[in-house]
Amino acid sequence: MPTATETKMERLSVLVEKPIPLEFDVGNLCAFDSNPLDPILYAEDREKCLQEAARDGAQALINQILTQVPLKSTNDGVYAELPAPVTPLPREKPIPKPKDPTKWELFAAKKGIKDKQKDGKLVYDEEKGEWVPKWGYKGKNKDGEGDWIVEVDEKKQKAGTEEVDPRSASREERKERIKKNERQMKKNEKRSVTGAKPWAPKKGSGVGKRR
Amino acid sequence: MIRTVKPRNARSKRALDDRGAKLIENQKKTLLLSGTSTSELTRHALGDLHALKKPHAIKFTKKNDIHPFEDASAFEFFSSKNDTAHIVFASHSKKRPHNITFARTFDHKILDMLELGIDETTFRPLESFKNPKFAVGMKPMICFTGSLFDSTPEYKLVKSVFLDFFRGETINAVDVEGLQYMINVSAAEPSDRETTPVVHLRVHLIKTRKSGQKLPRVEVEEIGPRMDFRVRRIQEADAGMMKEALKKPRQLEARTKKNIETDIIGDKLGRIHTGKQDLNKMQSRKMKGLKRGPTDDEEMTLVDAEDDKVKKARLS
Numbered sequence: 001m002p003t004a005t006e007t008k009m010e011r012l013s014v015l016v017e018k019p020i021p022l023e024f025d026v027g028n029l030c031a032f033d034s035n036p037l038d039p040i041l042y043a044e045d046r047e048k049c050l051q052e053a054a055r056d057g058a059q060a061l062i063n064q065i066l067t068q069v070p071l072k073s074t075n076d077g078v079y080a081e082l083p084a085p086v087t088p089l090p091r092e093k094p095i096p097k098p099k100d101p102t103k104w105e106l107f108a109a110k111k112g113i114k115d116k117q118k119d120g121k122l123v124y125d126e127e128k129g130e131w132v133p134k135w136g137y138k139g140k141n142k143d144g145e146g147d148w149i150v151e152v153d154e155k156k157q158k159a160g161t162e163e164v165d166p167r168s169a170s171r172e173e174r175k176e177r178i179k180k181n182e183r184q185m186k187k188n189e190k191r192s193v194t195g196a197k198p199w200a201p202k203k204g205s206g207v208g209k210r211r
Numbered sequence: 212m213i214r215t216v217k218p219r220n221a222r223s224k225r226a227l228d229d230r231g232a233k234l235i236e237n238q239k240k241t242l243l244l245s246g247t248s249t250s251e252l253t254r255h256a257l258g259d260l261h262a263l264k265k266p267h268a269i270k271f272t273k274k275n276d277i278h279p280f281e282d283a284s285a286f287e288f289f290s291s292k293n294d295t296a297h298i299v300f301a302s303h304s305k306k307r308p309h310n311i312t313f314a315r316t317f318d319h320k321i322l323d324m325l326e327l328g329i330d331e332t333t334f335r336p337l338e339s340f341k342n343p344k345f346a347v348g349m350k351p352m353i354c355f356t357g358s359l360f361d362s363t364p365e366y367k368l369v370k371s372v373f374l375d376f377f378r379g380e381t382i383n384a385v386d387v388e389g390l391q392y393m394i395n396v397s398a399a400e401p402s403d404r405e406t407t408p409v410v411h412l413r414v415h416l417i418k419t420r421k422s423g424q425k426l427p428r429v430e431v432e433e434i435g436p437r438m439d440f441r442v443r444r445i446q447e448a449d450a451g452m453m454k455e456a457l458k459k460p461r462q463l464e465a466r467t468k469k470n471i472e473t474d475i476i477g478d479k480l481g482r483i484h485t486g487k488q489d490l491n492k493m494q495s496r497k498m499k500g501l502k503r504g505p506t507d508d509e510e511m512t513l514v515d516a517e518d519d520k521v522k523k524a525r526l527s
Contacts, residue, residue, distance in 0.1 A: 012420065012428040028378045029352040029385070034361055036400040051431065054395040054415050057354030059429040062390065062417070066426055072384070079384045089375045090448070090456035092239050092296040093318050096232040 016060040024064050027085030031061040100192035145171045230294050234460050238380045241268040242295035246302030247276050252309050253301035255336040259436035265347050279312050280444050283321045291319035313372050317456040324446040325372050330439035340435035345392040350379040356397035365442045392416050410440040
């Protein structure tokens with residue numbers, strides 16, 4: 001048998017009835033009530049009028065959330081899974097543009113060259129009989145840089161007029177390759193900023209004709 | 212334009228990347244500024260808006276000689292320096308007393324501006340309501356009451372700016388316990404006497420009571436601030452800029468899955484490709500009449516005889 005307090009509780013209405021049904025943007029936890037405020041009450045007791053409108057809006061929005069949105073109960077509490085917001089609101093910043101392809105990427109795409117499969121940083125060194133890093137500390141690319149004796153490449157020795165220490169030549173070559181790569185990176189960056197045509201083959205050069 | 216800085220370490224690079232354009236954006240931050248002359252009321256209002264927006268707001272204390280509707284370049288500078296897309300500017304003059312300007316930026320350029328005058332007779336700051344407030348950083352519920360917000364350009368802008376300003380973070384799930392407070396923006400209907408009605412901003416704490424039904428009974432309690440605004444000057448967004456700002460990234464669009472449909476009842480229907488059926492290998496019903504005659508291959512008859520045995524065994 002229901003007690004007096006229970007029956008009283010049952011009388012509390014949870015429905016919001018308005019001539020124009022409210023619109024909701026549950027993703028933003030937002031309700032839009034296009035019904036006019038009660039003009040008589042607004043003139044007499046403005047705060048009461050606004051309070052009542054607010055209560056109705058709150059009740060309607062909470063009803064909408066509790067009935068129309070999937071609820072998930074976890075150990076932390078009950079969660080309402082909100083849909084994406086629907087009201088169009090401006091972004092803060094423009095949509096990020098995809099990075100411009102580098103000169104090499106364009107060339108590779110044209111020639112149909114696929115990226116090499118990455119197979120880790122380590123490579124097997126047959127002389128040492130163990131796995132060593134390809135680059136970096138004790139990297140494979142530094143092979144022969146600390147050698148006591150270096151075989152002199154006669155051709156290069158003849159071609160270059162200035163004296164080059166044959167023992168440091170290998171290291172200098174590597175450093176030169178790094179610098180070249182940096183130059184290319186800078187060029188690509190500059191090209192993406194200025195928007196210059198990235199790669200135009202010269203007429204009659206035959207590049208791009210082969211298929 | 213601020214010079215582009217190249218990050219020197221990973222931490223500063225992360226910080227710089229966080230400021231850059233993103234597919235899923237951060238919550239817009241707010242910068243609160245004061246003009247050269249402010250009233251006590253506007254200072255209170257600015258502080259209260261700061262309290263509502265914490266922790267995603269920065270408030271500056273120094274005076275700034277800015278006249279937004281004449282030259283808003285200072286706003287753009289502040290926006291790019293502090294990475295704030297909302298700017299709230301307080302000023303007070305004889306011509307426009309108790310003035311609050313809301314400005315939005317897109318890509319650190321002014322998108323639109325809305326100038327509101329606070330009614331000094333009805334204003335009540337946050338502290339004047341002596342009751343418990345909501346926890347910092349909660350996502351508010353927002354309610355707009357009045358048909359004006361869908362019809363008149365000024366009020367449409369009010370709705371857009373306030374919704375953008377108060378909505379907080381975009382989240383995909385909310386704790387039901389976390390629905391703590393509601394921001395109500397309402398306006399009466401325009402009449403002959405009053406063509407541009409006051410916009411009322413009220414903030415209420417939500418209290419739920421058992422109703423004996425599944426849904427709770429909701430009651431509200433005002434926690435302040437209480438502000439009544441009159442719309443003064445507005446600067447609407449440039450159409451091209453707004454179009455750019457409203458663009459939705461294609462990467463975030465839900466991909467339609469091929470061959471999967473949902474019918475009216477809500478059942479999921481799928482269509483699959485099964486390949487071509489080879490009718491020659493199909494097992495048809497076994498009958499004595501269809502059996503190969505004695506002229507056929509001996510092996511086949513043997514197999515068939517075995518099959519028959521199996522069948523008989525199953526039947527028995």
